[in-house]
Amino acid sequence: MQTTTVRMNRRTWEQLKELAANIGLPMQEILDKAIEEYRRKCFLEETNRAFSTLRENPELWAEEVDERKTWDATNNDGARKEGYDA
Template sequence: MIMINKTTTVRVDIETYEGLKKLSQQLNQPMQKIIQEALAEYKRKVILSATAEAFAALKENSELWQEEIEERQLWENTLQDGIEK
């Protein structure tokens, strides 16, 4: 099975292009790879930020936070149930 690498054009301002070009030369990597890796890193950052916000909101709600603590304690008890890994 032959996979065709599809691409498209994305417009960026000249400052962004020059920065990308310079980074490409410094790292000796194609601009496309740098963009792919930057996007993957940005996705991770967005996910971590959303997770941190959700966790902070959970901690602010004392009833839900107490439920979380109780559930954690239940899970910790399962580690001591004598079952070998």
């Protein structure tokens, strides 16, 4: 695995070090997990903003609702995935 150096303030480094000691994970793993969680949070926030914008436009929102109804119809198409009971 390639690595690089990232600067952080002393307080952040101390908190990271303490967290690593408390939960028994390497600091790098904690950073990896924290960044992945933050990336997901940002993605969901952007998705929520996009849906809010979509809902503000009645014509576009009606198209979205119609498309959802079309996709919902596939729930009753009789197709079943083997080993999956929904």
